[in-house]
Amino acid sequence: MDPKTSAHLDTFAREHLPPRDEWPDLLFDLPALRYPDRLNCAVELLDRTAERFGPDRPALRAGDGAVWSYRELRERVDRIAHVLTADLGVVPGNRVLLRGPTGPRLAACWLAVLKAGAIAVTVLDRQRPGELSTICSLARIGHALCDARSVDDLLRAQVPGLRTTVYGGGAPDDLLRLAEAHPGPYRAVDTAADDVALIAFTSGTTGRPKGCVHFHRDLLAIADTFSAQVLRPTPDDVFAGSPPLGFTFGLGGLLVFPLRAGASALLLEQAGPAQLLPALAAHRVSVLFTAPTAYRVMLDRLDGHDLSALRRCVSAGENLPEATWRAWYGRTGLRIINGIGATELLHIFISAADDAIRPGTTGLPVPGWQARVQDREGRPLPDGEPGLLAVRGPVGCRYLADPRQREYVANGWNLTGDTYVRDPDGYFRYVARADDMIISSGYNIAGPEVEEALLHHPAVAEAAVVGRPDGLRGQIVAAYVVVRGGAAVTADELRAYLKEVLAPYKCPRVVEFRDALPRTATGKLQRFRLREG
Incomplete structure (x- = not known):
């Protein structure tokens, strides 16, 4: 990134990128990845798509049946962008927190932030005040756009200097009312292709969130690799799925990919299996994004639902068991496109579709990406031998001011933390996570973060949290607790306490009490012994 060409007046994000010699190698060999030096991805996804496919095509759909055309979406985005710059004083490079249920309004806010040259930081609607406060502190966030139904926890976070603008509440200073005063198109900020567009936060094994910094060109790159080369959508497709826009899996699958293709997306506030199946039928959804857990649950509920439009x-989000793939294919005749992605790399980089699918494997490197299996010293391993998965492509890990950059990137390769085997035919087969991350129903959960929350309870002396294998969710969170002498507490009480400080999906489904936790002679906790039972 050349500071002389950046459009950002607020240079915080650029100044807190890792040193260039700690970046991974970037590959732009595909002709589609040779982007101009200046581009604004919101303009490319919205304005340019409307020009190519027609402004009256449907762009976003809501669960209540409302449909926004590309013209209507662009008008709403431009009005919000005017509010950001004219009323709220947002300047290019400012970080703007976005919070609310998945829906067209949240998507419009995201596009408006990028058009205004600011940096989008979309968080989960379920995150609690402490989590929100940490993210705001790490990213130095000064502005927030928040759904009226989701504002209470954000206000309780008490972030110094945060200016929160609410939408959907009907107040005089509501974002949507302010937008009514700004008709007319908005001239998007002429950002550089490598200006920062978003910071996506993920939890590492230490529990401290990591900010993954991505550029404007990165958002187009995931659409021009996995979506264009593997998924191959058409303008008539209707996308839907369970991941929220706060996850890059959802951001790509439910917003970036459909807009890049001139298609439309159904954005559901509630998108569990019980809501997905009737929605797939009612809205004639043709492209579905969800985690293996949801496919397993929906298998038992398919009767009576018309999935004839689904193609x-x-x-992604966790390993897809071969049994789930075959059961889904047997019931629906549809071949699930398995994939592995990472917040650090924005979306899926190994996958396969149609006749290239090998059930039980993740697939092949997506065109535009390279992958290999290596040992801990970085030496490539022969086919059939398990080792660390290393990948590189047009998008790479760049943590925001975080020394863990040197753990994720080595010798130009991104190390995902997964153990894989490469088969002789070139297919990559998942073995296990290489760290202590718990993956439950597609959510990444850091055990140490849950442990830290438990230790704040006055009755808890020690705590250890690990993933326990589960046939439905892949893993569940299991907590092992040593109670302080004389204290009395139940498992239900601890779970209720954790739900006040952590997102619900991070809370243990199992709480067991122990007299002592297994440790080494030097006092190091032996989590592997707890996993073994």
Whole structure:
């Protein structure tokens, strides 16, 4: 990134990128990845798509049946962008927190932030005040756009200097009312292709969130690799799925990919299996993004639901068992497109579709990406031997001011933390996570973060949290607790306490009490012994 060409007046994000010698190698060999030096991805996804496919085509759909055309979406985005710059004083490079249920309004806010040259930081609607406060502190966030139904926890976070603008509440200073005073198109900020567009936060094994910094060109790159080369959507497709826009899996699958293709997306506030199946039928959804857990649950509920419009099913977020793939294919005749992605790399980089699918494997490197299996010293391993998965492509890990950059990137390769085997035919087969991350129903959960929350309870002396294998969710969170002498507490009480400080999906489904936790002679906790039972 050349500071002389950046459009950002607020240079915080650029100044807190890792040193260039700690970046991974970037690959732009595909002709589609040779982007101009200046581009604004919101303009490319919205304005340019409307020009190519027609402004009156449907762009976003809501669960209540409302449909926004590309013209209507652009008008709403431009009005919000005017509010950001004219009323709220947002300047290019400012970080703007976005919070609310998945829906067209949240998507419009995201596009408006990028058009205004600011940096989008979309968080989960379920995150609690402490989590929100940490994210705001790490990213130095000064502005927030928040759904009226989701504002209470954000206000309780008490972030110094945060200016929160609410939408959907009907107040005089509501974002949507302010937008009514700004008709007319908005001239998007002429950002550089490598200006920062978003910071996506993920939890590492230490529990401290990591900010993954991505550029404007990165958002187009994931659409021009996995979506264009593997998924291959058409303008008539209707996308839907369970991941929220706060996850890059959802951001790509439910917003970036459909807009890049001139298609439309159904954005559901509630998108569990119980809501997905009737929505797939009612809205004639043709492309589905969800986690293996959801496919397993929906298998038992397919009767009575018309899935005849469905032609593409994508799975990521956790390993897809071969049994689930075959059961889904047997019931629906649809081949699930398995894939592995990472917040650090924005979306899926190994996958396969149609006749290239090998059930039980993740697939092949997506065109535009390279992958290999290596040992801990960085030496490539022969086919059939398990080792660390290393990848590189047009998008790479760049943590925001975080020394863990040197753990994720080595010798130009991104190390995902997964153990894989490369088969002789070039297919990559998942073995296990290489760290202590718990993956439950597609959510990444850091055990140490849950442990830290438990230790704040006055009755808890020690705590250890690990993933326990589960046939439905892949893993569940299991907590092992040593109670302080004389204290009395139940498992239900601890779970209720954690739900006040952590997102619900991070809370243990199992709480067991122990007299002592297994440790080494030097006092190091032996989590592997707890996993073994």
